[in-house]
Amino acid sequence: MWKVLKKLLPVKITHLPNMLNVDDQVLTEPFEIANGFNGYFIKIGAKLAGAISTVNLDPIAYVRGIMSTKTSRFQFQSISRDFVHKELCSLSDNKATGLDGISSIKIA
Numbered sequence: 001m002w003k004v005l006k007k008l009l010p011v012k013i014t015h016l017p018n019m020l021n022v023d024d025q026v027l028t029e030p031f032e033i034a035n036g037f038n039g040y041f042i043k044i045g046a047k048l049a050g051a052i053s054t055v056n057l058d059p060i061a062y063v064r065g066i067m068s069t070k071t072s073r074f075q076f077q078s079i080s081r082d083f084v085h086k087e088l089c090s091l092s093d094n095k096a097t098g099l100d101g102i103s104s105i106k107i108a
Helices: 002-008 030-051 059-068 081-089
Strands: 020-022 025-027
Touching: 020 030, 025 030
Parallel strands: none
Antiparallel strands: 020 025
16 A cells, blocks of 8 residues: 555655754754754653643543443454464565564564
8 A cells, every 4th residue: 555655645855954043053064953953852852741740540440430431342352263364464574573573474
């Protein structure tokens, strides 16, 4: 699917910035600009985390409370070995591994 979409969509042309204003200082050298962006992204995580209020709430109790008001229920269903085998064999072997590091070639 992605190969088809890639052919249909226009090519993105990326323009890199030729200057960046950091703390009222104009950076024009590519190395300085890269460091300016790095500094921003290093700090933004802690800044955003500091803006999130702490909640002392049990997540399981919270989900149970929400689900108790719903009419639908989540339920696992049994599946056959054949179904699992068929799904594993249908995995594309030219994709990157997941977080587990296991290639689809090894699974099927």
